[in-house]
Amino acid sequence: MRIDQLDVVLRARSQWEAMELGTALVRRHARAIWVPWVLLTLPLFALLNGAGWWLDNYWLPALLMWWLKPAFERIPLYVISRGAFGAEPAPAATLRAQWHWGWRGLLPYLGWRRLSPARALLMPVDLLEGGDARQRRARRRVLGGAAYGHASLLTLVFWHFEAMLQLAGIALVFLFVPLDALPESLRIAVSLIGSDTPAWVWLGLNLLAWAALTLIGPFYSGAGFGLYLNRRTQLEAWDVEIAFRRLRQRLQGGAPLLALALLLLAGLLPPVPGRAQNAANPQTAADDNRKGATLRAPGDPTPAAIFGPAPVDTAGFRQAAARAYEDPQLGASHTLCHWERREPATARPPKDWDFPADGILRGIGDLLALLSRGALWIVVGALLLALLLTMRRWLPWLRGGGRLPRHGAATPVAHTALQLPEVLPPDILASARRLWQEGRPRHALALLYRASLDELSRRAGIVLPPGSTEAQCLRASRRMPEEADRRLFARMVRTWQYAAYAGRLPADADFQALLDDLQRHYGWPA
Numbered sequence: 001m002r003i004d005q006l007d008v009v010l011r012a013r014s015q016w017e018a019m020e021l022g023t024a025l026v027r028r029h030a031r032a033i034w035v036p037w038v039l040l041t042l043p044l045f046a047l048l049n050g051a052g053w054w055l056d057n058y059w060l061p062a063l064l065m066w067w068l069k070p071a072f073e074r075i076p077l078y079v080i081s082r083g084a085f086g087a088e089p090a091p092a093a094t095l096r097a098q099w100h101w102g103w104r105g106l107l108p109y110l111g112w113r114r115l116s117p118a119r120a121l122l123m124p125v126d127l128l129e130g131g132d133a134r135q136r137r138a139r140r141r142v143l144g145g146a147a148y149g150h151a152s153l154l155t156l157v158f159w160h161f162e163a164m165l166q167l168a169g170i171a172l173v174f175l176f177v178p179l180d181a182l183p184e185s186l187r188i189a190v191s192l193i194g195s196d197t198p199a200w201v202w203l204g205l206n207l208l209a210w211a212a213l214t215l216i217g218p219f220y221s222g223a224g225f226g227l228y229l230n231r232r233t234q235l236e237a238w239d240v241e242i243a244f245r246r247l248r249q250r251l252q253g254g255a256p257l258l259a260l261a262l263l264l265l266a267g268l269l270p271p272v273p274g275r276a277q278n279a280a281n282p283q284t285a286a287d288d289n290r291k292g293a294t295l296r297a298p299g300d301p302t303p304a305a306i307f308g309p310a311p312v313d314t315a316g317f318r319q320a321a322a323r324a325y326e327d328p329q330l331g332a333s334h335t336l337c338h339w340e341r342r343e344p345a346t347a348r349p350p351k352d353w354d355f356p357a358d359g360i361l362r363g364i365g366d367l368l369a370l371l372s373r374g375a376l377w378i379v380v381g382a383l384l385l386a387l388l389l390t391m392r393r394w395l396p397w398l399r400g401g402g403r404l405p406r407h408g409a410a411t412p413v414a415h416t417a418l419q420l421p422e423v424l425p426p427d428i429l430a431s432a433r434r435l436w437q438e439g440r441p442r443h444a445l446a447l448l449y450r451a452s453l454d455e456l457s458r459r460a461g462i463v464l465p466p467g468s469t470e471a472q473c474l475r476a477s478r479r480m481p482e483e484a485d486r487r488l489f490a491r492m493v494r495t496w497q498y499a500a501y502a503g504r505l506p507a508d509a510d511f512q513a514l515l516d517d518l519q520r521h522y523g524w525p526a
Contacts, residue, residue, distance in 0.1 A: 015150040022226025035091040058202030070109040076221040117152035120224020165212035184471035449496040
């Protein structure tokens with residue numbers, strides 16, 4: 001790796017600064033990242049949702065798109081790992097590289113490492129460094145040691161970002177709903193969630209999930225790459241190596257001038273007497289070098305005579321040294337606290353009659369641990385056996401084709417019980433009373449509600465559109481001239497809603513009082 005070609009400033013950063021560096025790299029190479037991301041993920045999204053529509057199972061495409069996130073995260077890793085060295089790839093080159101680049105190191109992240117909380121930090125080790133499995137395992141352990149907690153927190157934060165974006169997309173839809181229709185719209189939206197959810201609702205939710213993934217995924221990979229780059233800088237001192245390389249380049253430019261200055265300085269220095277005598281007698285010089293003599297003759301010059309007097313320790317030098325030691329990167333001090341016993345325990349002399357409690361307690365603890373482990377395995381086996389034995393009951397529900405049992409205490413009410421009658425009988429109150437006595441109270445209330453709608457149209461002078469909701473009917477009832485009629489219609493609507501949607505039927509006395517009020521206000525024959 002040519003670290004001298006890096007296009008970023010390498011220095012010792014905190015883990016949070018390293019994440020910000022990664023997101024800055026993503027912003028710098030935004031076009032080179034998002035163009036291939038959309039061109040790759042959008043056709044796959046359409047293909048998976050088309051298969052889900054054909055299978056009538058729409059949660060499976062969303063699950064597959066979420067599970068394939070590590071494969072998509074190769075795109076930002078490929079771009080910023082080359083863009084950091086000043087070689088940003090084109091979108092077409094990035095797309096071509098996805099067919100062959102990084103698959104060997106990616107397969108574990110689509111399998112047993114898919115739920116790893118430090119995936120953003122550890123994926124660059126397998127995709128960018130290579131090596132055999134043992135070397136990659138050692139590199140993951142070394143790089144992830146001090147940054148594993150930050151990488152896990154990064155995963156948690158970005159997961160919340162994606163979830164909030166999806167909720168914000170759902171809330172954005174309701175911003176365009178009028179305020180008076182908002183309660184009814186919310187009720188309809190809640191009723192759409194369940195076994196009868198329309199296909200367009202599933203497709204909309206899947207599209208929101210894909211949009212959140214497209215917006216957040218590259219930043220997540222970039223922040224992980226920033227952590228990876230910072231850990232390698234800390235462990236391998238890349239910033240120091242780059243500083244030395246730049247110093248070497250500057251010195252290489254001034255090397256001839258430095259050599260000339262040394263030659264001139266050597267010519268100006270006076271000759272050393274002792275060295276001159278050794279040069280005149282080569283045998284003596286050889287004997288001195290061979291023996292390694294360290295004694296100096298009385299006539300030999302001293303270092304002070306050659307280099308001058310020793311420098312004086314000035315106050316400025318001491319202040320500079322103090323400031324150097326105050327630098328947290330050079331002379332940082334740490335305070336470590338630990339608990340100690342106020343009165344240290346003294347070793348008790350052994351006795352012949354002492355009971356060997358330590359060994360027995362340790363054995364009891366090992367036995368309890370073994371029994372607990374065995375009990376847990378038994379519980380797991382029992383759960384698996386129960387799942388296998390009840391597979392016929394829960395497996396159809398997972399496939400979306402489950403049916404209610406034919407027998408049981410709770411018999412589902414047919415949807416026809418909640419349908420309003422199209423043609424009204426001439427004796428409305430008598431027919432409603434007869435339906436109530438026959439044990440069909442919802443039919444009776446549906447008949448009264450249908451007749452109240454006709455009375456509303458006649459007294460308010462309006463025509464209700466087909467399929468009008470209860471909220472629309474209540475707003476239309478404000479045009480009725482008399483306040484008593486408006487209150488009676490609101491009471492009828494409320495009674496019908498409780499029975500149709502909440503299963504709360506009125507008592508016999510309340511039902512009879514409702515019939516009396518309808519006869520008195522609307523003039524229906526008894």
